[in-house]
Amino acid sequence: MANLAITAAAIDEALGYANSGTAKAWNYFNGTGVVAIRESYNIALLTDNGTGNYTSTLTSAMATTSFGIGGTGTNFTQDYRVVTTPTTTDIFHRIISLSSGNPTDDSRSTVSIFGNLA
Numbered sequence: 001m002a003n004l005a006i007t008a009a010a011i012d013e014a015l016g017y018a019n020s021g022t023a024k025a026w027n028y029f030n031g032t033g034v035v036a037i038r039e040s041y042n043i044a045l046l047t048d049n050g051t052g053n054y055t056s057t058l059t060s061a062m063a064t065t066s067f068g069i070g071g072t073g074t075n076f077t078q079d080y081r082v083v084t085t086p087t088t089t090d091i092f093h094r095i096i097s098l099s100s101g102n103p104t105d106d107s108r109s110t111v112s113i114f115g116n117l118a
Contacts, residue, residue, distance in 0.1 A: 024067075026112040027056045031095065032105045042113075052095040052103030060117050061088040067115025069093075074108035088118065 025042035029035060035048040045057040065086035073095050084092045093111045097104045 021114075023112045023114055024060075024062065024117050025056070025058050025091075026110060027091075028108070028110045029054070029056075030107050031109045032107045038108075049092075050103070052097075052105055054093050054109075054111075056091045056093065056111055058089050058091070058113070062113065063116040063118045064088065067113055069111065069113055071109065071111040073106035073110075 027043045028039045029037045042059045044059040047055040081096045095106045
């Protein structure tokens with residue numbers, strides 16, 4: 001039986017394929033009352049900027065400001081929209097009410113970021 005040699009380049013290539021479609025950061029949080037992170041990955045801090053307006057600060061920065069963002073809320077009367085001025089370290093997101101068009105708090109919200117880490 002021949003010995004198999006696995007190179008560092010082969011490992012890097014395999015990990016690159018596996019990681020290219022995964023979220024580089026996500027935040028599941030309570031956005032009502034005293035806001036709090038429930039579960040997260042690569043999120044250092046959640047800041048409440050006012051009604052329905054939050055900032056998730058990344059632990060590890062993104063490589064550029066060209067990344068994909070998605071978000072959801074659990075209240076079916078809310079339409080969760082991610083409104084952001086991209087930076088490599090902060091994600092600004094807002095929950096907008098479908099009925100009024102105004103920002104509103106939601107108790108179970110998420111935001112996910114897809115792209116390349118620095």
